Amino acid sequence: MKHKYYMAIALAAAARSARQGETPVGAVVVKDGSILAVAGNSREQDKDPTAHAEIVALRQAAKRWGDWRLYGSTVYVTLEPCPMCAGALLQARVKTVYYGASDPKGGALGSLMDMSFIQGFNHRLEVHGGLLADKAAKQLKQFFRSLR
């Protein structure tokens, strides 16, 4: 099933981030059946507070697409997006978001808050959580265990 396929790619990007010392989160942007971007969290390496996987992937995808508006696109991300990233997904006019593990402490697509729709904002996200959630959660757990 294609959703699992794309999420598996996001998980591979997350695993790559972990090997580089980054919190393992990965994201894939798909539009019209093509992968426009695959990215992992690169906050430490890039010394960029905004370099969460979703933001890096959206920037790459928009550059490739030639327009910052990614209407009709789908984003696969291994961890529930934070408020910044949920805001970016709205700004980029992403249609659908599939995420893996929920983030009770920081998730903005249902856990901590729900930013899939913001009153007054002219766009809303269609959100599906829990796709390959066990694999994403396991990656994160292993990473944080390795830090101790």
Added chain:
Amino acid sequence: MKHKYYMAIALAAAARSARQGETPVGAVVVKDGSILAVAGNSREQDKDPTAHAEIVALRQAAKRWGDWRLYGSTVYVTLEPCPMCAGALLQARVKTVYYGASDPKGGALGSLMDMSFIQGFNHRLEVHGGLLADKAAKQLKQFFRSLR
């Protein structure tokens, strides 16, 4: 007074954005009395959904500072930040935000919602709105009038 000085610089960056066909919003990041970054909104030119003035400025500032954590920094922005940017200011551990004009339709630091503090998030923003608000509002009004 230094706050007005920094906001005047942000307004100059916003005016530059307007001349480039971008919605005029500008931002300045100050840390330890030094300007780390000055940036204007560049979403259209960069074809980047995340290239709001605040995000561009935070990325530059962190790169220059050598750490994505901008503890103790102050950000001056001509328009009240949107949810994505408010989230980014939190992620970057910015201490204080001064903004100019309020944004009743999209502002996330008091208007549409208040993201200066998010339950469960380990950081909060100190927010001051209305600094040189008239000038920022006038810039935006002129820009949107020129589009018609």
